[in-house]
Amino acid sequence: LRGQTAEEVISKYVEKEESPPDEECPICFEKLCNVSHYNEDEEEGDSVLKLERCRHFFHQSCLYAMYNSGPKDGSIQCPTCKAIYGVKCGNQPPGSMDYHVIPHSLPGFPSCGTIRIIYNIPPGTQGPEHPSPGRRYSSRGFPRMCYLPDNEISRKILRLLIIAWERRLIFTIGTSVTTGEPNTVVWNEIHHKTEFGSNVTGHGFPDPNYFTNILGELASQGVTEDCLDDY
Ligand code: APR
Ligand code: ZN
Numbered sequence: 001l002r003g004q005t006a007e008e009v010i011s012k013y014v015e016k017e018e019s020p021p022d023e024e025c026p027i028c029f030e031k032l033c034n035v036s037h038y039n040e041d042e043e044e045g046d047s048v049l050k051l052e053r054c055r056h057f058f059h060q061s062c063l064y065a066m067y068n069s070g071p072k073d074g075s076i077q078c079p080t081c082k083a084i085y086g087v088k089c090g091n092q093p094p095g096s097m098d099y100h101v102i103p104h105s106l107p108g109f110p111s112c113g114t115i116r117i118i119y120n121i122p123p124g125t126q127g128p129e130h131p132s133p134g135r136r137y138s139s140r141g142f143p144r145m146c147y148l149p150d151n152e153i154s155r156k157i158l159r160l161l162i163i164a165w166e167r168r169l170i171f172t173i174g175t176s177v178t179t180g181e182p183n184t185v186v187w188n189e190i191h192h193k194t195e196f197g198s199n200v201t202g203h204g205f206p207d208p209n210y211f212t213n214i215l216g217e218l219a220s221q222g223v224t225e226d227c228l229d230d231y
Contacts, residue, residue, distance in 0.1 A: 006067040009074055010060075013052055013085035020048040020057055026080050027062035038065040054083040071129050071168075075222075088222040090188060091129040092168035093137065095121030099158060101150050107198065108206040109149035115158055117146040117192070121171060121185050130173045132183060137173050139185040146192040147204075153211050159228055160218045164190060169221045190217045 020032040028036045035046045036059035047060040056078050067076055075086030099117040106114050120143040126135050148154035164170055172188040175181065191214060195204030218224070 004074055006064040006072075009067060009086070010049070010063050010076060013076060014049040014063070015052060017048045017050045017057060023057065025059045025062050026056070027058055027066055030059070032057055032059065035059075036061045036065075038062050051078050051083065051085065053085070054078050054081050056080045082220060084222040087167065088169070089167045090169040090172055090221075091127075092165075092171045092188070093121055093124055093127075093130075093139075093173060093185060095119065095142075095171075097162070097165045097170075104196075106147060106149050106196070106205045109151065113150040114196075115148040115150050115154055117148070117158070117161065119144045119146070119170065123185075126173060126183070135183055137183045137185060138181065140176070140179065140181070142185075144192075144194060145196075146194055147196055148193065149205075156225070156228075157211065157214060157218075160215075160223050160225075161190070163227050164218060164221060164223045167221075167223070169223070190214065190221065 023032055024030065025032050025036060028038060030036055032048050039046050039059070039061040048057055049060050049063055050057050063076070066079065070076075071089050071091050073087070073089035075084060075088045077084050077088060097117065097119055099115055101113050102116050103113050105112065121139050122142070123137060123139045126133050126137055130137070148157060161170070169188060170190060171185050173183065174186050176184050176186050191203070191210075193203055193205060193207070193210065195201050198204055199206060
């Protein structure tokens with residue numbers, strides 16, 4: 001899927017709209033009937049495209065620009081409603097994900113052991129899909145250890161996390177909210193429990209909503225139970 005142009009990818013998910021509504025394009029905020037500033041072709045007006053499932057409208061050149069500023073993985077996500085077309089991937093840098101069961105219980109789960117996930121990402125040089133291509137990125141606090149009770153729901157979550165890892169969605173490169181350091185490896189919107197025996201940081205157990213929350217976070221990255229059939 002990599003190597004396809006924006007035009008090839010987007011054409012799969014849109015219909016051309018001949019009579020668009022009198023609204024602004026949510027990407028450039030210019031009226032749909034006017035030309036987007038992403039349109040470099042002075043002569044030609046902008047086509048308006050409608051995403052086929054969610055039916056949101058955009059300038060064609062805005063959708064192309066959005067695709068070209070992302071991971072270019074053959075997928076797009078509607079900027080208005082977050083509907084995903086194709087398989088969404090991220091720009092997580094190279095590293096490893098391992099997991100095993102340890103014979104200790106987490107708070108609130110006295111009758112089962114614990115799944116420990118270990119992520120390791122070394123520092124490196126940013127690629128074209130990263131915010132500052134060619135610059136170095138740092139990596140702090142690795143290996144990062146994460147915990148789930150070894151029960152049925154968590155075993156499903158683990159399988160979804162493995163898919164998220166393969167799609168490069170667990171980490172990204174950016175500025176750490178915690179340390180303020182730029183160009184470093186940071187968590188990417190899928191919350192993990194990194195505290196083992198207590199919950200001082202808010203990243204531990206007990207947390208009664210955790211399973212629902214992480215399943216929702218995985219789903220907003222396009223990783224749902226449906227994906228498990230393919231694996
Ligand atoms: N454990 C798990 N998640 C965390 C932690 C933590 N200790 N600290 C922050 N997060 C969550 C935040 O709630 C936010 O949603 O990660 C997201 C990104 O926050 P950043 O501070 O930008 O992330 P990062 O710099 O990667 O991590 C901060 O997490 O695992 C630890 O060692 C790591 O101390 C570092 C901390
Ligand atoms: Zn939409």
